[in-house]
Amino acid sequence: MLDKAELGRRVKLERLAKSMTLKQVADSSGMSPTHISEIERGRTSPTVGALLRIARALGKSATYFVEDDELPTVSIVRRHERPHRAILDGDRSIADVDFLTKGIPAGRLRVVQFQGLSQGEIDGPVHQGEEILLVTTGKIRVTVGSEDFELSEGDCIQFKGSAPHKFVSIGDEQPQAFWITASEGLLSP
Numbered sequence: 001m002l003d004k005a006e007l008g009r010r011v012k013l014e015r016l017a018k019s020m021t022l023k024q025v026a027d028s029s030g031m032s033p034t035h036i037s038e039i040e041r042g043r044t045s046p047t048v049g050a051l052l053r054i055a056r057a058l059g060k061s062a063t064y065f066v067e068d069d070e071l072p073t074v075s076i077v078r079r080h081e082r083p084h085r086a087i088l089d090g091d092r093s094i095a096d097v098d099f100l101t102k103g104i105p106a107g108r109l110r111v112v113q114f115q116g117l118s119q120g121e122i123d124g125p126v127h128q129g130e131e132i133l134l135v136t137t138g139k140i141r142v143t144v145g146s147e148d149f150e151l152s153e154g155d156c157i158q159f160k161g162s163a164p165h166k167f168v169s170i171g172d173e174q175p176q177a178f179w180i181t182a183s184e185g186l187l188s189p
Helices: 006-016 022-029 033-040 050-057
Strands: 084-088 090-099 110-117 119-125 130-137 137-142 148-151 157-162 165-170 176-182
Touching: 006 033, 006 050, 022 033, 033 050, 033 090, 130 137, 137 157, 148 157
Parallel strands: none
Antiparallel strands: 084 090, 090 110, 110 176, 119 165, 130 157, 130 176, 137 148, 137 165
């Protein structure tokens, strides 16, 4: 959890980056300049409502100020820097994934590249948001709720993440796919 000093530092840096005075932020947020100054100096924590008003005055999402990791506004992941993770079923690796994105403040998109989904299944996390799977090689059966969809090279599916879903390799060829999620807190490197 972010402490009040770091939250205040982020508010102040954003205010200065926008070339705004304490009074301008106060006028726009309906708060007093003294209260905003106390927040910026880490002497007090804003209420959720106050943080929402300050964020709106600064043209940012409130999550920008409270995310654990300070993320860049532009994120580039070079091919050789991609975080890699194996997805396991017990002791057995059933897929390798490369994270093509790391995230930006208040960002909700994540792009993962599957490689070599073996004879196993991946249960996707149920969440608010959306998912897209684009198969680039091989075949994958996607189950969304109680419906099965067989996808081949070039096929793409989009669905609500709130429905239970899973991915299973079918056929002889090891499939590869791009998995795009639009939500917070999903697969992380």
